[in-house]
Amino acid sequence: MKLVWQPATVVAIEARTSMVKSFFFRLPRPLSFIPGQHMDVRLTAPDGYEAQRSYSIASAPNGTDRIELAVELLQDGEVSPFFFDTVAVGDEIELRGPIGGHFMWSVDDGGPVLLVGGGSGVVPLACMLRYRAARRSAVPVALVYSARTASDLIFGDELRMLRARRDGFHFIPTLTRETNPAPGHRVGRIDAALLNDALMLLPSPPKLVFVCGANAFVETAADVLLGLGVPPAAIRTERYGE
Amino acid sequence: MATRGFSGRSRGTAADQPGRLPPGQFLTADFPVLSAGPTPHIAREDWQLEFRVGPRPIKSWSWGDFIRLPITKATPDIHCVTKWSKFDTNWEGVSIQDLLVDAALEPPTGFTLAHSYDGYSTNVPVKDLLGGRAIIAIAYDGKPIAAEHGGPARLLVPHLYFWKSAKWVKGLQFTDRDEAGFWELRGYHMYGDPWQEQRYSGD
Numbered sequence: 324m325k326l327v328w329q330p331a332t333v334v335a336i337e338a339r340t341s342m343v344k345s346f347f348f349r350l351p352r353p354l355s356f357i358p359g360q361h362m363d364v365r366l367t368a369p370d371g372y373e374a375q376r377s378y379s380i381a382s383a384p385n386g387t388d389r390i391e392l393a394v395e396l397l398q399d400g401e402v403s404p405f406f407f408d409t410v411a412v413g414d415e416i417e418l419r420g421p422i423g424g425h426f427m428w429s430v431d432d433g434g435p436v437l438l439v440g441g442g443s444g445v446v447p448l449a450c451m452l453r454y455r456a457a458r459r460s461a462v463p464v465a466l467v468y469s470a471r472t473a474s475d476l477i478f479g480d481e482l483r484m485l486r487a488r489r490d491g492f493h494f495i496p497t498l499t500r501e502t503n504p505a506p507g508h509r510v511g512r513i514d515a516a517l518l519n520d521a522l523m524l525l526p527s528p529p530k531l532v533f534v535c536g537a538n539a540f541v542e543t544a545a546d547v548l549l550g551l552g553v554p555p556a557a558i559r560t561e562r563y564g565e
Numbered sequence: 566m567a568t569r570g571f572s573g574r575s576r577g578t579a580a581d582q583p584g585r586l587p588p589g590q591f592l593t594a595d596f597p598v599l600s601a602g603p604t605p606h607i608a609r610e611d612w613q614l615e616f617r618v619g620p621r622p623i624k625s626w627s628w629g630d631f632i633r634l635p636i637t638k639a640t641p642d643i644h645c646v647t648k649w650s651k652f653d654t655n656w657e658g659v660s661i662q663d664l665l666v667d668a669a670l671e672p673p674t675g676f677t678l679a680h681s682y683d684g685y686s687t688n689v690p691v692k693d694l695l696g697g698r699a700i701i702a703i704a705y706d707g708k709p710i711a712a713e714h715g716g717p718a719r720l721l722v723p724h725l726y727f728w729k730s731a732k733w734v735k736g737l738q739f740t741d742r743d744e745a746g747f748w749e750l751r752g753y754h755m756y757g758d759p760w761q762e763q764r765y766s767g768d
Contacts, residue, residue, distance in 0.1 A: 325767030330566065365589070366568040374573060375589040375648050401574045401591060409570040417566060422765060424751020425601050538598045542713060545603035555603050555683065562599050 328365060328417045333410060334389070339477045342396045343443060344407060345381060348418065350388045356380060356421035357429050358451040359533070359561075362392060365417040366402060376402045379446040379535075379561075380421065381478075383453035393477060395443040426533060426561045430455055434462035435525040437553075439513065439544045441469045441536025444563055448535060449478045452492065456485055465493040465521045469513050469540065471500040483507070493524040513540070515547050522551060529553065535561040585642065587759035590650040597649055598713045601747065605683045605712070605733050612717050614701060615736040616668055624668035628717070634659045634667055637700050641723035643730075644759040656721055658702035661694040661737070674739045678746055679720045679731040687731050687746035688755065689722055691739070698724060701734060726757040726764065 331348040338344050361379045382391035394406045410416065428436060428451045438448040445468050455464060470476050476496055486494035486507075497509040497517060504510050509517065522529070532553055534544045541562045548558060586592060615625040626634075637660045644650045665672065672691045680686050693699065699722040703710060710716030715732025722729050728748050749755050754763040762768060 326765050366571045366573075367566060368571050368573045369567050372573045373589055374571075374591060377647060405571055414569055415566070416568060422752065424748070424753075538713070542598075542604065549603055555605070558603050560600060560602055562597070 326419045326422065328419045330415045331390075331418045333412050333414045333416065336410070336412060339393060340475050342475070343393055343477050344396075345391050345393050346406065346410065347382075347389060347391050348416070350390065350418070353386055353388045354384075354390055354421065355386070356384050357427040358383065358454045359427035359447045360421035360423040361447070362390070362418045362420035363422060364392075364402065365419070366405060367417070374402050377422065379450065381446050381450055381453075383450060383457050385457065393443065393446045426535070426559050428531060428533060430458045430460040430462055433530055434464060435527060435529045436462065436464045437518075437521060437525065437529040437532040437548075438464060438466040439468075439518070439521075439532065439534040439536075439548075440466065441513075441540035441544075442471075442475070442563075443477065444534075444536030444540065444561070445470075445477055446535075447561065448533060449482070451533070452482070452485060455492070456488075461491045463491045463493075463525050465495065465524050467495045467497065467513060467518060467521045469497050469499060469536070472498055473501060473505060473508060493521070495521050495524075513544055513547065515551060518544070518547050519551055522553075529557060532558045533561070534558060536563060538562045585652070586650055587644050588762045589764075590644055590648055590759065593649045593651055595649075596651060596654075596714065597645070597647070599645065599647060600713075600732070601685065602683060607682050607712075607717055607733060609717050613735065614664075614718065616664070616670065617736060617738040618673050619738070619740070623670060626664075626667075631659060631701075631718075632703070635663050637663070637697065639700060639702075639721065639723070641721075643723050643727050646726045646728055646753065646757070646764050650759075654723075655706050656700065656702040657704040657707075658700035658718070658721060660697055660700045662697060664701065665695075672739060674741055676740045676743045678738045678740055678744050679729075679734055680736040680738060681731045682733040682735050685731060685733070685747050687720075687729050688740075688744055688749060689720075689725070689729055690743065690756075693722060693725065694737075698722060724758075726754075726759055728753065729757050 335347040378392040609628040702721040
């Protein structure tokens with residue numbers, strides 16, 4: 324079954340952090356997907372030159388024709404600056420998807436689940452959590468989310484609100500450049516102590532672990548988790564950029 | 566469909582060489598790391614490469630056996646399905662052709678599955694491995710391949726999307742039919758020609 328390029332209309336744009344904006348699209352038809360999957364985006368210049376990139380779907384699958392993609396601005400990028408500087412509500416952007424057959428979690432896959440995200444790597448993990456909330460699931464999940472400062476936590480308010488439900492979801496943000504963290508936020512890079520604390524919040528060893536972020540972050544997190552005894556086969560990684 | 570307001574950035578060296586970048590790709594000077602799971606660490610003294618026909622082992626090489634074989638150097642462009650391309654990458658290894666000669670083996674079927682130490686697999690037709698089109702690489706830029714880039718040894722078959730260049734390779738299995746490997750089972754194209762933009766099944 325061929326994934327075709329579809330023209331999607333930008334219906335809203337929302338700043339999430341200083342470097343991340345959400346773009347809300349209306350697709351020609353409803354989209355079915357599994358949290359963790361992404362969409363490919365294609366920009367075409369008048370001379371036919373194409374630029375393509377992939378963005379994880381941020382919104383939970385809900386059977387509608389609306390999806391949210393969260394785009395992080397890369398200073399030397401070609402596509403993200405275009406999104407930040409030029410794309411406006413009403414514009415048509417070509418998308419295709421959903422893509423990805425491994426880094427996905429549907430509530431029915433079970434748990435417990437450990438999610439580890441760095442920076443914009445939280446986006447597919449937030450999608451998994453949003454879907455879990457929509458399904459009113461009590462599958463135990465812990466999210467370790469590393470960002471520079473509290474204002475860099477994408478979907479920070481929403482994640483704190485989900486934590487407040489006390490339904491088996493544990494939110495462990497850690498801030499690497501914060502000097503004065505608010506309550507409920509740790510300081511420092513991910514390490515064995517932090518990840519062990521997260522594992523201890525789950526009622527039993529995780530069935531699945533999803534790690535997403537820049538390569539160095541993912542490599543560190545995966546090595547630490549292996550050192551803590553998590554089986555390699557339980558760990559799924561998605562590495563952004565360099 | 567032209568995208569309103571998009572003209573693309575100055576295309577750098579790619580603009581000087583029209584037709585060198587496959588459709589939908591962008592040129593990078595980095596070497597991004599992508600994988601489905603954690604990086605396995607295999608010591609050279611434990612490493613082995615095995616050729617099998619179906620379930621039957623035919624020939625295996627230890628690291629010591631392997632490095633006594635003729636070395637092939639290659640400087641191909643490489644293209645990842647995640648859209649980045651890198652030009653003139655420097656590799657050294659042993660060609661599949663030379664391995665077959667050393668094994669005194671004529672390919673018994675038209676299809677192979679490459680297997681990796683972490684359980685990964687990917688299918689490549691035999692014709693795409695012969696004639697110097699593919700090597701088992703052990704060095705990148707003159708140094709041993711870093712673990713996160715697939716060391717100690719990886720398959721290198723650069724005319725296909727780079728997920729076909731299986732990292733941490735431990736064996737090549739000849740199969741009767743074209744068998745889907747890890748990503749092929751998960752929605753990616755069975756062949757993966759970047760020039761036909763064969764990223765996903767159905768492309």
